[in-house]
Amino acid sequence: GAVVSQHPSRVICKSGTSVKIECRSLDFQATTMFWYRQFPKQSLMLMATSNEGSKATYEQGVEKDKFLINHASLTLSTLTVTSAHPEDSSFYICSARVVGRDYEQYFGPGTRLTVT
Amino acid sequence: GQNIDQPTEMTATEGAIVQINCTYQTSGFNGLFWYQQHAGEAPTFLSYNVLDGLEEKGRFSSFLSRSKGYSYLLLKELQMKDSASYLCAVMDSNYQLIWGAGTKLIIKP
Numbered sequence: 001g002a003v004v005s006q007h008p009s010r011v012i013c014k015s016g017t018s019v020k021i022e023c024r025s026l027d028f029q030a031t032t033m034f035w036y037r038q039f040p041k042q043s044l045m046l047m048a049t050s051n052e053g054s055k056a057t058y059e060q061g062v063e064k065d066k067f068l069i070n071h072a073s074l075t076l077s078t079l080t081v082t083s084a085h086p087e088d089s090s091f092y093i094c095s096a097r098v099v100g101r102d103y104e105q106y107f108g109p110g111t112r113l114t115v116t
Numbered sequence: 117g118q119n120i121d122q123p124t125e126m127t128a129t130e131g132a133i134v135q136i137n138c139t140y141q142t143s144g145f146n147g148l149f150w151y152q153q154h155a156g157e158a159p160t161f162l163s164y165n166v167l168d169g170l171e172e173k174g175r176f177s178s179f180l181s182r183s184k185g186y187s188y189l190l191l192k193e194l195q196m197k198d199s200a201s202y203l204c205a206v207m208d209s210n211y212q213l214i215w216g217a218g219t220k221l222i223i224k225p
Binding site: 034042043044046049091093097102103105106107108109110112 | 146147151156157158159160161164166203207211212213215216217218
């Protein structure tokens, strides 16, 4: 089956530092990957859509200069949280869409970010 | 606007049956998904409906009525491990997933 990995699974960083989260599709190609954020007891919030070889599309209210997304290959997208603050602490989840099959989307295991 | 509604929380007894409803209003429709999410984990795919009717997969079944903008997830022979949040999501005309807030299902012995 289709597997998506995320690294790291948990990260603790100090306020003001930057953190990079990787999302990889392990056994399929994904021209489109999605980045979500989920706060406790809330549903998933789409942050941005990442397309291989082009700029990401950010949802309203998400700062593109703060959440840098790079989708350099068909199997890797990265999210960098720059100058992190405690309010950025959240569960970040990526998902990848199978090339040519728009209805198939697989989720990574998520990354728990804690900013102190 | 786009809207997905599902109950916030439901409680059921081990061994019983529970039905979780979902109603939606979206810009276009390219299918409805149900995901299960345990606390602290990412969602896992349960079912996909794009045509009207019932899809059965083991203890779980999902129903769709496109004319009514309605779906339900039916869980039979409930087990304690089924305690989780169940997320309803609709894929709109742009193939974007629109998410409901999730239904927290509590299973009691």
